[in-house]
Structure formats: C-alpha cells, structure tokens
Amino acid sequence: xxxxxxxxxxxxxxxxxxxxxxxxxxxxxxxxxxxxxxxxxxxxxxxxxxxxxxxxxxxxxxxxxxxxxxxxxxxxxxxxxxxxxxxxxxxxxxxxxxxxxxxxxxxxxxxxxxxxxxxxxxxxxxxxxxxxxxxxxxxxxxxxxxxxxxxxxxxxxxxxxxxxxxxxxxxxxxxxxxxxxxxxxxxxxxxxxxxxxxxxxxxxxxxxxxxxxxxxxxxxxxxxxxxxxxxxxxxxxxxxxxxxxxxxxxxxxxxxxxxxxxxxxxxxxxxxxxxxxxxxxxxxxxxxxxxxxxxxxxxxxxxxxxxxxxxxxxxxxxxxxxxxxxxxxxxxxxxxxxxxxxxxxxxxxxxxxxxxxxxxxxxxxxxxxxxxxxxxxxxxxxxxxxxxxxxxxxxxxxxxxxxxxxxxxxxxxxxxxxxxxxxxxxxxxxxxxxxxxxxxxxxxxxxxxxxxxxxxxxxxxxxxxxxxxxxxxxxxxxxxxxxxxxxxxxxxxxxxxxxxxxxxxxxxxxxxxxxxx
Numbered sequence: 001x002x003x004x005x006x007x008x009x010x011x012x013x014x015x016x017x018x019x020x021x022x023x024x025x026x027x028x029x030x031x032x033x034x035x036x037x038x039x040x041x042x043x044x045x046x047x048x049x050x051x052x053x054x055x056x057x058x059x060x061x062x063x064x065x066x067x068x069x070x071x072x073x074x075x076x077x078x079x080x081x082x083x084x085x086x087x088x089x090x091x092x093x094x095x096x097x098x099x100x101x102x103x104x105x106x107x108x109x110x111x112x113x114x115x116x117x118x119x120x121x122x123x124x125x126x127x128x129x130x131x132x133x134x135x136x137x138x139x140x141x142x143x144x145x146x147x148x149x150x151x152x153x154x155x156x157x158x159x160x161x162x163x164x165x166x167x168x169x170x171x172x173x174x175x176x177x178x179x180x181x182x183x184x185x186x187x188x189x190x191x192x193x194x195x196x197x198x199x200x201x202x203x204x205x206x207x208x209x210x211x212x213x214x215x216x217x218x219x220x221x222x223x224x225x226x227x228x229x230x231x232x233x234x235x236x237x238x239x240x241x242x243x244x245x246x247x248x249x250x251x252x253x254x255x256x257x258x259x260x261x262x263x264x265x266x267x268x269x270x271x272x273x274x275x276x277x278x279x280x281x282x283x284x285x286x287x288x289x290x291x292x293x294x295x296x297x298x299x300x301x302x303x304x305x306x307x308x309x310x311x312x313x314x315x316x317x318x319x320x321x322x323x324x325x326x327x328x329x330x331x332x333x334x335x336x337x338x339x340x341x342x343x344x345x346x347x348x349x350x351x352x353x354x355x356x357x358x359x360x361x362x363x364x365x366x367x368x369x370x371x372x373x374x375x376x377x378x379x380x381x382x383x384x385x386x387x388x389x390x391x392x393x394x395x396x397x398x399x400x401x402x403x404x405x406x407x408x409x410x411x412x413x414x415x416x417x418x419x420x421x422x423x424x425x426x427x428x429x430x431x432x433x434x435x436x437x438x439x440x441x442x443x444x445x446x447x448x449x450x451x452x453x454x455x456x457x458x459x460x461x462x463x464x465x466x467x468x469x470x471x472x473x474x475x476x477x478x479x480x481x482x483x484x485x486x487x488x489x490x491x492x493x494x495x496x497x498x499x500x501x502x503x504x505x506x507x508x509x510x511x512x513x514x515x516x517x
Contacts, residue, residue, distance in 0.1 A: 001080075005291030007088035009284060010138065012293065014070065014096040017140045017282045018062045021053055022298035024217040025193075025254075025279045029053070030304050032191055032244070032251040041345075041487060042249025048448045049244070049277060050306040052400075055453035057305065064189075064278045065385050065398035065452040066144035067102045070124035073214060075137040077288055082128045085136075089126055093118050100387040100397040102142075104472055112360065114471025135294065139214055139283035146403040146426070146449065147276040150188035151209070152180050153202065156268040162509040168268045171516060173198055174229060180272040181237045181253055182509045185502055186246015187403050187427030189276030189449035193217070193255035194233075197271040199263040205271035212257035213275055214283070216298060219257075226258045236512060240505045244277075245448060246427060247487070248501055254279075278450040333376025334421040336441035342488050344495040348445060350484040353463065354378040354424070358402055360474035361467065362410040365418070371466035371476060374418040381407065381425030383473030385452070386462075394462040396479070398452035401426040404444070412436025424486055428498030437492050444490035446497075458484040 021029075033046045056063040070093060076082060094117045096102045106120040107113065118124065131137070154160075154176040156168045163179055166172035177196055184190065195215075197208030221227040233256040243249025254277065263269070283297035328342060332352040342348070355372065357365070357379045385398040404411075404425030411423060411433045421442055423429075426449035437443060447455060464478040489497040 001288055002291040003084055003088050006085065006286065007092050007291075009286050009291055009293045010089050010092040011095055013138060013140050013282060013284050014092055015060070015099075015101045016296075017142055017280050018067055018096070018101045019056050019060050020282075021056075021063060021278070021280065022282055023301055023303050024298055026053070026304040026306070027302060028193075028217050028254040029277060030306075032254060035250045036244070037250065040249060041247040042244040042251070045244040045247060045448050048451050048454055052448075052451040052454040054306045055457065059453060061456075062101060062103070062385055062398040062452055063280060064144055064276070064450040065103055065383060065400050066146060066402065067105060067385070068142040068144040068148070068280075069105065070102070070118065071141050071143065071210070072124065072126045073129070073139045073211075074126065075129045075131045075133070077134050077136070078130055078132070080130075080136070080288065085128075086126055089124070090119055093124055100385055103383065103385045103398070107471065112470070114473070116471070135288055136286040137283065138286055139281065139297070141210070141213060141281035143210075143213075143273075143275055143280075144189075144278070147188040147192060147274050149403065149406075150184040150274040151206065152183060152272050152274070153205065154179075154270040156270060162506050163513050170225060170229065173270050174232065174516070175512075176270040177229070177233050177256070177258075177272065178237060178509060178512050180274065181233075182240060182242070182505055184274050185242055185427065185498065185505070186446075186449075187405055188274045189278065189426065190242055190246060191244050191251045191254045191277055193275040193279050194253065194257070195273040195275070196256070196258040197269075197273075198258065198260040200261045200269060200271075201263070201267060202269060202271075204261065205269040206273065208259050208261055209271040209273035212259050213273055213279075214281060215257045216300075217255045218301070221258065223260070226260065230256045230258055236515070240508050242501060242505050245446060246498060246501055247446075247489075248497075248504075276450055330378075330422070332378050334378070335376065336421065339421050339441050339443050340492050342443050343491050343493065344488055344497050346488040348486055348488060350378060350422075350486070351482050352480065354380045354479050354481055354484070356380045356382045356384065356475070356477040356479065358383050358474050359406055360470040361476050362407045362414060364467065364470075365414050366410055370418050372478065374420050376419060376421050378422045378424060379420050380479070381423065384456070384477060386472050386477070394465065394477075396456045396459045396462060399456040399459055399479075400450055400452035401447040401455075403427045403449075404429050408433055412440075415442050416440045428489055428496065434490055434494065434496050434499070437490055438494045441492050443488055443492060445486035446489040447486045455484065458482060
C-alpha cells in the first residue's frame, strides 16, 4: 500500500468529520426542526444550529470548537502493517491540528501541559481489528468533552431519581436509559444521540456503548427486544420536555442505539455514551493497494444542505419576532443597574470586549490577580480554535461555548472578586453561582452549544491573549465582538431556567416509572 496516499486519506477523513455532518445526522436535525413550535427558544436554537452547519460547510471549518478526543475504529485485512498505519494516522492528526481542523486537545493529566498537536500517551485512540475482507474500513468519531462528561454507567440493581428501583431485567435497563437522558439536561448540547451498552465489565461496557454511535441513525436493530427498547426510548424521551440546549421543547433525543454483550453473574452494568447534536462521525473504505478512498460511509439517502431557503428565512424571522421582543444591547463594561434590569428569557446582544475563561483560568484566578481589569466585563466559557496568519496575527476559526457547570466551584467567588457582571456558556450553572448572581448583581447567558462558526463570525478581532502557558483552549483570549447573541437563563433575581427545566423534566420522568414497552 502507498502509505503516503493512506495518510492523505486519513487526513481527509479527519477534515470531513470535523467540518461536515453526515447525511443521517442532518436528516435527524431537520426532522427535529420541523417538529419544533415556531417562535420558541428551542426553534431559535435550531435555526442557529442549522445556520452553523451551513457555515461549517462553506468555510470547511470545525462545526464545534471542541473537536474532542479523536477515536478511530479500523478494520484491516490480514497481513496489513498496523504499526505503519498508526504512524500515518498520527501524522494526519498533526497536520489537521496545524491546519485548524482540530483543536489541540491532548493534555498531560499530571502537569496540565498541552502537547499542541493532539498527540500524547493515549491520544488519539486507535483501535485495530482484523477481518477477512480485502480493504480497510476506517471510521472516526470526534466526541467533545461536554457530551463525554454526560456519559453515565449504572450498576443494577439501583435506585433512580423519579423512577425508583431498576432491577436486572429489560425494565430496569429501560429505566436507566430514560434516566440517562434526564440527567444530561442541556449540558451535553441536546438534542442528542445515545449509545447504550448492556453487560460487559465497566470498561468493555463503555466501549460497547460508544461502538453503538458508529451505527447509522436510520438502521434497525436485528435483536427484536432491543429494537422495541430503542423505539420506546425515542418515543418517550422526547416527552421529558428538556429540549434543544435544555431550553424546553419538543425534541430532546435524536437517536438511540442499544447493544448487548455477556457479563459475569455478579455484575450487571448499563453504560450510556451521550453525544451532542454535532454528531461528528464518518467512515471510509480504503484500497489496500493504493491507499485511496473508494467509498464514504453514512452518506446514503437524502442530503440536507441547510441552505438559506426562503421558507427557512421566514421561520427564523418569525422566531426572532416572537421570542426576541426584548432584545437588550450590552456594551462592556456593564453596570450592575443594567444587569438588575435583565430577567430570564431576555435575549441580549453583546458588543465590545469579552474574555475567555475555562477550567485553568478559573482555578488560576482563585489565587492570582487577573491579567486584565475584569470589572464590569464578560467572561466567555470558551476554548476556541485559533490560527496565526503569516504576519503573526491570531484569528478565530471556531468559538462556541463550553459546558459551564465545571466552573461551579469557582464562578461565584471569581465574579465577586473581580467585579465580573456576565458569564456566557452552555448548560447552566448551579445554586452557588445562582446565589452569587443575586448577591453581586450578575447574569448567566446561555449561548448555543456547538455553534462554533456562528459565534466565530461575531468575533471581529483578537485584541490579545494572556496565560498561554495553559495552552490554546485554556488561555484567556481578548475578543472584540459584535452582535454576539445569547439568552438570559439565570438572572440576578434568583431565577433559573435550568433549575425549572430540571424540576419539570424530573416530574415527567416519574410518569415512566411503571410505563413498560
């Protein structure tokens, strides 16, 4: 095999997976958009999502800034040199990172140092398997940290909020899957997809769950019991009312795939791999002789390009008219009086400066001064994809929000310490932050998770960067923005949309305690 051709084929697989959603996922998102009620926050979110998909197509740029941990599943003919192929894959990863198609995401777990090229012990994940066919089947999934953190594993029997006891049977498995959707809320960028692994041990169960995500959204499970279980979950999970981004709405789940394997008598695990709407996985069939791609997978059926058709423009306009009746323009630095005037449900547009801050920044600021004056400013929970041009100037390639709940131990204290007035992220935050917003006069703004191209377009320039020792995703970027739109979901009066949706969806979950399939 021509290994240079193989390396180029793997590079193309990486680029297309990062920038171009497969057809089966597009169709699922289109169906969700058609089910949603016009003029709601969920409809507005889906408009933004489909706009973002189109922008990623046009720009050949990452759909979401969190390009995750690249995980390859590769089947090779007997006799293929997997060592050489592995080296070629790593080279392709390095090139894709350099070209801004992947964010540098490989971090030393002890020192926190970012390798800068997505290589390191354990990254990327490459799993080889031999088979009898004469070509290479290579598949890749880019699963971001927000949805990865909503994976969950149950050990049966167990007690579940709202559902009571889950036993070692199909009904217990049903309860676990329904609970897994509830617990994800909007933090995993719903509406999402889930892969479920029944049986195995703790590690093989999770492997089986993630393997289900390589199935087509449209396929039918050959196991009749599992087919009925998948159908049940798809029908009923969308009654929980969690909706897109956790804003409430008609669609919470876009796909459910379940697999089963044997276990030992003492253990009964149900493992769930949660994936966001930006379901980035593709596959290729590669010639063993030439290294060229002969076929792309997951591309059967109708292609939805989410072009700006007239009807879609009218839907977006209607959503803006109905939902955005109270658009508030904020220019940093923002006053406490302006913040106190906001309430849950308001839509804001931010102009001026904002500063990114994720896990490393929040940890650092607890014990250090800020590198810039943050009084009255906006912190954006974001780890962007950045590239330097030939003049050494930084440009934003992708910049959607990260999951905010990770900053819950720090956020309230940091807002009060530095006078920060607004925090932007996704999925909401908890009671400690809510109390600080009320005491200090702050607000939490929910941006649309995964909409990395949409928000990158709002960033007009990079004015500076601090703390680059933490790596590109964790540095503090100084961003000048224009028309950056987000929704108030936690205000300074003690109100939280996330708390309300969690409560209402738990009440709805309880309705499924005795409902069997």
